[in-house]
Amino acid sequence: MxxxxxxxxxxxxxxxxxxxLLYDKYSRFLLGVCLRYATDKAEAEDxxxxxxxxxxxxxxxxxxxxxxxxxxxxxxxxxxxxxxxKNLKFRYHIEIExxxxxxxxxxxFEEDFFTSDELYKVLNDxxxxxxxxxxxxxxxxxxxxxxxxxxxxxxxTSKSQYSRAKAALRDKLDKLRTLKSNYPAE
Amino acid sequence: xxxGREDKMLSDLFRQxxxxxxxxxSPSVGANLMRTVGRREFLRFNPARINIWYVGAVAVxxxxxxxxxxSSPDQKPEDIQTPAQIEINAGSVVNGTDNSLSAALNNVExxxxxxxxxxxxxxxxxxxxxxxxxxxFNQTETREVATTEAGKVNPVPEKDVMAAILPxxxxxxxxxxxxxxxxxSATGGCSPVKISFRCMAVPYDSCSWYFGDGGYSALCDPVWxxxxxxxxxxxxxxxxxxxxxxxxVIITIYPRPEAKFEISPENAVLPHDxxxxxxxxEGAEKYEWDFGDGITSELYxxxxxxxxxxxYNVRLITISEFGCSDTLVIYNTFSTSGYYIEFPNAFxxxxxxxxxxxxxxxxxxxxxxxxxxxxxxTGYQLRIFSKIGMLIFESNDVNYGxxxxxxxxxxDPGVYIWKVRGNFMSGEQFTKVGDVTLLKN
Numbered sequence: 001m002x003x004x005x006x007x008x009x010x011x012x013x014x015x016x017x018x019x020x021l022l023y024d025k026y027s028r029f030l031l032g033v034c035l036r037y038a039t040d041k042a043e044a045e046d047x048x049x050x051x052x053x054x055x056x057x058x059x060x061x062x063x064x065x066x067x068x069x070x071x072x073x074x075x076x077x078x079x080x081x082x083x084x085x086k087n088l089k090f091r092y093h094i095e096i097e098x099x100x101x102x103x104x105x106x107x108x109f110e111e112d113f114f115t116s117d118e119l120y121k122v123l124n125d126x127x128x129x130x131x132x133x134x135x136x137x138x139x140x141x142x143x144x145x146x147x148x149x150x151x152x153x154x155x156x157t158s159k160s161q162y163s164r165a166k167a168a169l170r171d172k173l174d175k176l177r178t179l180k181s182n183y184p185a186e
Numbered sequence: 187x188x189x190g191r192e193d194k195m196l197s198d199l200f201r202q203x204x205x206x207x208x209x210x211x212s213p214s215v216g217a218n219l220m221r222t223v224g225r226r227e228f229l230r231f232n233p234a235r236i237n238i239w240y241v242g243a244v245a246v247x248x249x250x251x252x253x254x255x256x257s258s259p260d261q262k263p264e265d266i267q268t269p270a271q272i273e274i275n276a277g278s279v280v281n282g283t284d285n286s287l288s289a290a291l292n293n294v295e296x297x298x299x300x301x302x303x304x305x306x307x308x309x310x311x312x313x314x315x316x317x318x319x320x321x322x323f324n325q326t327e328t329r330e331v332a333t334t335e336a337g338k339v340n341p342v343p344e345k346d347v348m349a350a351i352l353p354x355x356x357x358x359x360x361x362x363x364x365x366x367x368x369x370x371s372a373t374g375g376c377s378p379v380k381i382s383f384r385c386m387a388v389p390y391d392s393c394s395w396y397f398g399d400g401g402y403s404a405l406c407d408p409v410w411x412x413x414x415x416x417x418x419x420x421x422x423x424x425x426x427x428x429x430x431x432x433x434x435v436i437i438t439i440y441p442r443p444e445a446k447f448e449i450s451p452e453n454a455v456l457p458h459d460x461x462x463x464x465x466x467x468e469g470a471e472k473y474e475w476d477f478g479d480g481i482t483s484e485l486y487x488x489x490x491x492x493x494x495x496x497x498y499n500v501r502l503i504t505i506s507e508f509g510c511s512d513t514l515v516i517y518n519t520f521s522t523s524g525y526y527i528e529f530p531n532a533f534x535x536x537x538x539x540x541x542x543x544x545x546x547x548x549x550x551x552x553x554x555x556x557x558x559x560x561x562x563x564t565g566y567q568l569r570i571f572s573k574i575g576m577l578i579f580e581s582n583d584v585n586y587g588x589x590x591x592x593x594x595x596x597x598d599p600g601v602y603i604w605k606v607r608g609n610f611m612s613g614e615q616f617t618k619v620g621d622v623t624l625l626k627n
Contacts, residue, residue: 014227016220023216028208035209045215052219053226116203123200138197139205166196173196 004068011059019056027052029069030076036135037080039124047083051076077140081150084132113177122172130165137162366433368422374438376510378413381437387424396421398437415441443470443506445514455562455611456495456520463488463500470504470512478519495612496520525562525610527584532623535590535597543581543589550587556622557587558606565615566608570622573601584608590624599626 002010002021010018031048038044054075062071123131132151136142137158144162148155367387372379385393385406393406398418401410412418421434446466454461463475465487475483477490478498492498497518505511536554545555556570563584570579570588578597579588590597601621609615 031209031211032207116207139201
């Protein structure tokens with residue numbers, strides 16, 4: 001088993017074997033990232049492939065000091081943002097107002113109640129703009145100002161998209177919880 | 187706050203569950219990726235990684251090159267027909283205003299010869315030998331090609347300058363074909379010009395004309411309109427018992443010197459204003475103005491004062507160095523001339539006492555006198571009434587207005603009615619009624 005360092009050096013020399021190893025080692029993790037930014041798995045795989053092409057051809061950009069996995073994740077997130085911009089015009093028709101006013105009495109979510117598959121599904125069903133902001137803010141940990149720059153939107157847009165995304169997610173999780181309580185899995 | 191805590195829990199839920207979640211990609215993704223990487227790396231030429239593909243590509247390219255080189259000597263161009271290419275470049279200018287570009291096609295051999303003698307210094311003769319490959323006997327035919335340089339001929343109306351060079355070289359060989367079959371009513375002119383062509387071949391089976399401007403005709407005696415300036419090579423292909431003969435002639439079309447002018451001032455008042463004619467013509471070297479009142483000028487931008495009011499037709503004729511001309515006439519040039527009279531709807535009298543009422547536009551900047559703005563007014567009567575219909579002011583001089591006083595007393599602020607009658611210099615009469623508000627500071 002090669003270490004990360006060996007794999008990186010091999011990829012820098014465009015060795016096919018090293019590239020294959022890198023893919024085998026990190027593709028599942030990166031697809032997990034990509035899936036959060038996509039509407040479905042097919043789109044996530046598209047983003048994944050583009051991410052790996054960037055990784056293979058720009059691996060020299062990795063300075064070697066920071067965490068390699070963090071660098072990989074950053075490439076994937078940036079690729080997802082590019083992807084989002086590219087497809088933006090096709091998604092413009094999505095009505096966002098339907099999520100604005102959501103009343104909810106639920107005050108807590110138990111961690112183990114939802115599976116990650118269910119959470120992915122909930123995320124995938126969000127409007128793209130909400131999903132981008134929610135991912136970047138809540139999971140990647142970027143500030144609203146940074147997100148606004150990345151997505152080319154206003155800081156306030158980022159904030160309002162985030163709060164609308166949360167409202168939508170709460171609503172969806174509530175429904176899912178009701179569904180699951182009524183029909184518990186065997 | 188509840189809200190904040192709840193939000194945090196929501197974010198935490200997703201972060202903890204999904205931050206490092208792993209999803210297995212479809213097997214095809216990896217395979218696809220590797221293929222794409224391979225393709226990209228191949229296209230990205232890297233000399234350090236010469237592989238079998240590069241060698242193969244070089245081999246294929248070399249073979250292809252060799253094949254092309256070895257096969258090219260076999261591809262000798264074979265002329266099936268010998269074009270008898272005669273160029274007659276006999277330029278002449280026909281007066282652009284001469285509309286009698288008739289299709290009269292006289293035999294002008296004599297004229298042409300005279301013209302040729304006159305321009306002898308400009309005539310160049312050259313010979314060329316054309317090897318007739320068709321017969322296979324290396325039989326040579328000698329053609330005399332007369333290239334007549336374009337001669338500048340001043341516009342001569344009524345004289346039809348014919349460019350037709352009729353076949354004169356029958357003396358060379360009995361089996362020679364005629365050299366040029368083109369007869370044209372003119373070899374030039376001012377655009378747009380209509381030129382009649384005629385095919386002089388006898389007998390012929392069919393003709394095809396190419397006029398050099400993209401136009402084409404299958405008639406044997408076509409008429410063609412050249413509407414853009416330029417030099418056009420008109421080509422005639424005559425098919426006569428299976429033999430194709432090519433003749434051509436250069437037609438020179440000169441641009442029309444477009445006449446354009448404007449008059450200032452706009453809305454001029456005759457005969458008061460001196461009129462300036464701004465010339466925007468292009469491509470002309472001579473200008474002929476007719477101001478419509480019997481006065482003419484040949485200046486580029488003339489000034490002119492009319493003696494009396496009237497509707498004049500101003501005409502400009504531009505003439506270019508090639509003798510082409512263009513004409514612009516503006517009819518009833520001064521029909522929209524600026525005779526007008528307008529009154530304000532308020533004024534502020536001087537409270538220090540009557541000012542007399544005479545004014546100039548400069549002296550009455552504070553609108554202390556009620557008076558019109560006007561142009562070209564000759565006869566004038568202004569009357570001003572109070573609301574109860576009492577006449578409080580009357581003036582028969584357009585330069586004399588109301589200062590707001592009646593019998594030495596400043597009138598009360600309020601609305602007053604005015605009525606004006608008169609006539610303009612053009613003789614046109616006017617009558618207007620309106621009201622004006624007297625204001626007080």
